[in-house]
Amino acid sequence: MDAHEKGFFTEENSVEVVTSRNATATDQRLKRVMEVVTRKLHEAVKELEPTQEEWMEAILFLTRTGHTCNEWRQEFILLSDVLGVSMLVDAINNRKPSGASESTVLGPFHVADAPELPMGANICLDQKGEDMVIGGHILGTDGRPIANAVIDVWQANDEGFYDVQQKGIQPDFNLRGVFRTGADGRYWFRAVKPKYYPIPDDGPVGKLLGALGRHPYRPAHLHYIIKAHGFETLTTHIFDPDDPYIHSDAVFGVKESLLAKFQQVEDPVRANELGFLGKFWQVEHDFVLARPEE
Amino acid sequence: MDAHEKGFFTEENSVEVVTSRNATATDQRLKRVMEVVTRKLHEAVKELEPTQEEWMEAILFLTRTGHTCNEWRQEFILLSDVLGVSMLVDAINNRKPSGASESTVLGPFHVADAPELPMGANICLDQKGEDMVIGGHILGTDGRPIANAVIDVWQANDEGFYDVQQKGIQPDFNLRGVFRTGADGRYWFRAVKPKYYPIPDDGPVGKLLGALGRHPYRPAHLHYIIKAHGFETLTTHIFDPDDPYIHSDAVFGVKESLLAKFQQVEDPVRANELGFLGKFWQVEHDFVLARPEE
Structure with missing residues (x-):
């Protein structure tokens, strides 16, 4: 077995190693979603090469965003809105x-x-x-x-x-x-x-x-x-x-x-x-x- | 002015419209991070074409993940870990x-x-x-x-x-x-x-x-x-x-x-x-x- 067959993670094979773990997922749509999300996340990390400190800043930003959500405030929707994600999902679902x-x-x-x-x-x-x-x-x-x-x-x-x-x-x-x-x-x-x-x-x-x-x-x-x-x-x-x-x-x-x-x-x-x-x-x-x- | 010059959002120009808003950002690294994050997010949305319900599921998943974080539990780090992001950041910062x-x-x-x-x-x-x-x-x-x-x-x-x-x-x-x-x-x-x-x-x-x-x-x-x-x-x-x-x-x-x-x-x-x-x-x-x- 080489490193890939053993499932050991490297910078080069990172996407394949992570997504291959979902091989037995029964929800095919979830499997597909996580394949794309994982691939795009890894692409972003490889392009940006964040420091450990920057990675921690991102973790803490997401945490603060979660903690800001309550019954009447949805900060993750707001984040989706200001990044154009909400409009993109709207556009895709409403091609007229x-x-x-x-x-x-x-x-x-x-x-x-x-x-x-x-x-x-x-x-x-x-x-x-x-x-x-x-x-x-x-x-x-x-x-x-x-x-x-x-x-x-x-x-x-x-x-x-x-x-x-x-x-x-x-x-x-x-x-x-x-x-x-x-x-x-x-x-x-x-x-x-x-x-x-x-x-x-x-x-x-x-x-x-x-x-x-x-x-x-x-x-x-x-x-x-x-x-x-x-x-x-x-x-x-x-x-x-x-x-x-x-x-x-x-x-x-x-x-x-x-x-x-x-x-x-x-x-x-x-x-x-x-x-x-x-x-x-x-x-x-x-x-x-x-x-x-x- | 065409739609692009006016800054109006379309499926086609979504990344450019969103990232061009950061033109005057003084923190060049943050600007670059948001450029890559926005581009990869939009690429993922365009590849997956999520329904409005799936988008809301993602919002609620992130919200629950945030709400699970407290003084002794860091669910976003755990998420980063199981998606291989933590190891990827480690690998990039520790090329030996x-x-x-x-x-x-x-x-x-x-x-x-x-x-x-x-x-x-x-x-x-x-x-x-x-x-x-x-x-x-x-x-x-x-x-x-x-x-x-x-x-x-x-x-x-x-x-x-x-x-x-x-x-x-x-x-x-x-x-x-x-x-x-x-x-x-x-x-x-x-x-x-x-x-x-x-x-x-x-x-x-x-x-x-x-x-x-x-x-x-x-x-x-x-x-x-x-x-x-x-x-x-x-x-x-x-x-x-x-x-x-x-x-x-x-x-x-x-x-x-x-x-x-x-x-x-x-x-x-x-x-x-x-x-x-x-x-x-x-x-x-x-x-x-x-x-x-x-």
Whole structure:
């Protein structure tokens, strides 16, 4: 037997020695995952040649990241987000046919039981922020309107906070709502102009961003989950293209097709109709859903 | 501007978009580390195409691993160990000139303040296990003995436990000792034959090993740190080549050159000299230290 047959580890055969131990694994997918993870980890180590001290720094970084996770904080998801891994997994799982709206990350602020509201309702419950009216159509890739599409929308307020981050300050379910389209596929509702906000940056991931010279901000956006019978569910955002962070979203969620137009409107008659007091923002944005077979 | 210039993320340009954010990092080594880590992570994701559920499983595995770490348990080091990463980092940092003894992992059971003992002392303080006498020389690569070499040795007992794992059961500093060579470079001490033992396998890493069909055992070994003025410090083990797990060390620590000969001796006169009652084990093993300039 040579060193390889004996299973002894060397720099040269490190990947084969480690992955060959999984020969009898019954879960073929897990075996494959660990084969790739081991190979890529070893490739990274061989390319970087970390010192023992650097290796220990990495161990302690992962440990601090784990210790920062609790019931309401998921620092490993944040790490995945800032390294573009979350967006990559999203992209791979949501390759859309031509013409369909693109997806982006769900984020941690969705709430399952937001109230269903009549079309046109104002989801801003505390009258804070700059008024905004948002509308558009839910369409198939054939351009036909989709009836009974369910639009679940949520957004941060004008200071960059979601209701769940400011319990007792914002009303429950502030800036959240569920709407259902009629035969024309049209949706519309009233809200406030959202603002950019930082991801939680007081933990190990925030410190890493700081050490890399990166800011923690996400450009202003509204979140959507759009469901309709016979169509693939779409989880996405629309973004304000004039946001200062539009080209440097800390979690890489921006796509060209997700830029909406935020138009400022000065029209007292229309404002009055909408229950607004002065200038307001207007966004028109259609969403196109793909069918599973497309 | 095309999508790339705008910094918008796509499957194709994911690595470049993420790593270009670190352009202004002042710590060049950290920048390089994150460039390689990001690239290898994205390569792994692109090769595996994980589902959202698999991604979440990975997040939760890392979270559980972090939550298992505490003052006396380091589950991320264990993860690094079972994936061969610890041994790879050790190998990269301890490339030895021809003829020098090879290193292996330190492990978590070293204690800094073990007592210095007179040459020949018995480090077994509780008379449990099969008697063993171990000796050899500390040499330079030129074959000359090294005087004043300090040999820090520690081992598990005949049931596979270190003293620090059985406080109150084993005496403090059981099976540990520090010896110093004379002009002849010779060392020797008495001990007991060590036994294979499992790495801690009641946490996420143990569960992963189980799911991969891997056992958690390390073959029987003694640990050494050998220091001498003018030479590189050597952190290593010697292993029992007849151990049932010698070809499948859970942490990949075995190297061909670290196999010692554990000979059973039946010699009443010699046993009597050593203070042993019957048959005993004998190990002769030389260690060769490299100079930094070699």
